[in-house]
Amino acid sequence: MSTTFLAAVCVVGIIGLILGCLIAFTAKKFDVEADPKVEKVRELLPGANCGGCGFAGCADLADAIVNRGISPSRCTVISAAALKNLSAFLGVEAEEKEKMTAVVFCGGSLSRAARKAQYNGIMDCRSANVAGGGGKACAYGCIGYGCCARACPFGAIEMRDGLAVVHPEVCRGCGKCVTVCPRNLIRLVPASVKIHVYCSSADKPAARRKVCSAACISCGKCIRADGQGRVEKQENGTVRINCENPPDISLAETAGCPTGALQTEETHRAIQPISPKETQK
Template sequence: MQISDVLIPVGIFAALGVLFGVLLAVASKVFAVKVDERIPAVLENLPGANCGGCGYSGCSALAEAIVKGEASPNACNGCSAAGLRKIGEIMGMEVADPVPLHAQVKCSGNCHTAVFKYRYEGARDCIAAERMGGGDKVCANGCIGLGTCVAACKYDAIRVVDGLAVVDTAKCIGCGACANLCPKHLIAMIPAKSKYDVLCRSVENGATTRRQCAVGCISCRICEKNCPAGAVTVNNFVASIDQNKCTGCGICAEKCPRKIIKRID
């Protein structure tokens, strides 16, 4: 073996690499495309977390969609009111002040209260666990608690406590990224001013729920009967609160025999 056996291939590949590099550099100048200057302007006013809560792949994709007119200027839930107004100015539109939202995990069944059907030892990911017969809890609607939502949150606003995801409402900006990923669709985006919420989404009848979880909604309708504002309804064996009607009196939370209507602010 001679030294040229090594040098020639190295030389050729270096030359090839330089050639392609120069070619691409020249091409990027020659083929440069003018970008609409409103796109970077809109992008500057978006939060830049690339959370994907808007349904686009990131903030720059949303900025492009807004400028093209495909997305509405207030499509970003995570944007501050001032930011939204600025985007409105750039696009020449009036933007109504946003209703701030935050995420709420509609489950109370942690590792002490829920009943488990098997011990899960697979990948630490709810979507993977969901495929194993719908997760390790007997309740088909319960939080799997492996933290897929935690990984999705760019704001460190959600964490798993005792096998149950809990939202830190002070940090949550309501982008909805966690809600999009949750395989149980357990995370609801509710108005940030909400005072009480039902932390259960079990659609089984009362007797079945009672067997599955110590803190599941048994659809006893006590909350519905006692709500003075008519905001609580029980449908499909689970109570829900209409946050637009709720006055925040807290009677439902007091009367709930299972203590699953909780103060959340």
């Protein structure tokens, strides 16, 4: 009996010993040296793995920065201080880069946009866009099922009253939402621009008014009120702020936009459902 135990202990012990030596041997013999510089760069990157740089993740970008000479400013979400740190480590000049933020160019929340149908399909903007465009009547506006909010790796997009709004202090400008929106409503703009015309409809102005109470009707009031070409009408009839030379945010009040399409980023973000009473007025 005791021999059995002894033999078992010996056999298991010897097998363990052999395997341990084998692992130690292979680990030493076939060791792949990881570049310590790549490791360090990866640590200095934000580690969000958002893919905004076009690489598969932070580790992939770190590899590209060290081995292929890609500029560290390819990272879209890195803060200015961290970029300075990283550039100092790599010994390259830090590139000045303006912070970008995503903006949803639509103000058609549920209580402002007219409804054309009850949508019961898959609750995803891309599916809804294929199947007749969801419940809202406007063929250009936010569908409101939040595929951008789900795509955002930072949770910067909130669905308020059936409209996607961006919180710029959380947004890091990676551009994931831009590619995912089936209506191409989201664009990256400099974060310093705080006033926009929140409408992307390319319909005739009267048709826009019919489907949304917050639509830009291309009346030109804001263009005249500004008078310096800082607000421009585009080819397809939509009005846009010139992001390179933006007007002051006070224009939102002084222009007297009849529909409220021209508004500050703050009011757009704070959008509230209109009570039914107010709508009847």
